[in-house]
Amino acid sequence: MTDRFATTSPSLSGPAFSGFPVVPSDTVPLPETTRALYVGTGGDVSVLFASGASVTLKAIPGGTLLPIRASRVAATGTTAADIVGLV
Template sequence: MHPEYAKSYPARNSSGARHAAVIPSDSTDLPVRPRALYVGTGGDLALRDAAGVVAIRRNVAAGTEIAFEAVRVMATGTTASDILAIW
């Protein structure tokens, strides 16, 4: 890959170049689809995927980075906090 493109387009397995705080919501999608979610304070994480399916990841430890392109972090079922979207 040409070095200029390597700077502009991170690889799919990279951790990302930007981040933003996530406010869980049952009605609002994330403004961007993240590469991963970072959990600052542990707990359960209810994630909605592109197909509209919600699954709860139980007992996510503080400091965990989950590689998942969530469409929405649901308020119902999420007990974790200090969540960051990374893209």
């Protein structure tokens, strides 16, 4: 299959290059800082941003793409599920 973007460097304004399942934890950081989070099943998402700020995003609908740079998704305060980290 042809990939016309194979030689293009990833950027924050372009599409995600990879992803991983997110396991919320109050202590374990994500394997990589995200460029976005996909929330499969709606609810609250408690995140630690790359800046060090933390916030709980309330009532996120399922199927939402959150364009945020997160270094951790906390278990405490997170009720959403099926979260995927996009990089």
